[in-house]
Amino acid sequence: MPILPILTYPDPRLKRIAEPVTDFGPDLAALLGDLAETMAAGPGGVGIAAPQVDRCVRICLVDCSKSRRPCVNHGLLELINPEIVEWSGMEVGREGCMSLPDFTANVVRATEVVCQYQDREGNEQVAHAEGFEARALQHELDHLEGTLFIDRVVSKKRDVFPRKRYR
Ligand SMILES: [Zn+2]
Secondary structure, eight states: OOOOOOOOTTOGGGGSOOBOOOOOSHHHHHHHHHHHHHHHHSTTOSEEEGGGGTOOBSEEEEEOTTOSSOOOOOSEEEEEEEEEEEEEOOEEEEEOOTTSTTEEEEEEEOSEEEEEEEOTTOOEEEEEEEHHHHHHHHHHHHHHTTOOGGGTOSOTTTSEEEOOSOO
């Protein structure tokens, strides 16, 4: 399973809206494996979305179990055709992204979300996430709409920071 190259801002391919997954066969399993490996190889990799590796499909992975900040989490979530169906709370927090390796930013996110998605077999699933995992999930789902965290900051002057170190 190869580690895939990550597209970086301002690559216009990051701005595309991803297509739904309809084929739950071996190609999907292979892509999920590659995404997991690429996420694990990245600095601070708690999530990855398929458009970041130039695959314009509605797939993202979130894994907060190895986060620097301990948090309630589901371990590895393989989210196919995910959709957030409930939001609650609101909180500002710092985010980074493998596609914007030189910056972090303060971004407002819901503190709790409910996400409907399909697993790798195509079965419907529901995940309830909170705190840092909810943030990671919202960040990764944004990639499927061509939205980057930089698009969500209130003030590019005050809320974006050069990154000093990873993790
Ligand atoms: Zn990202």
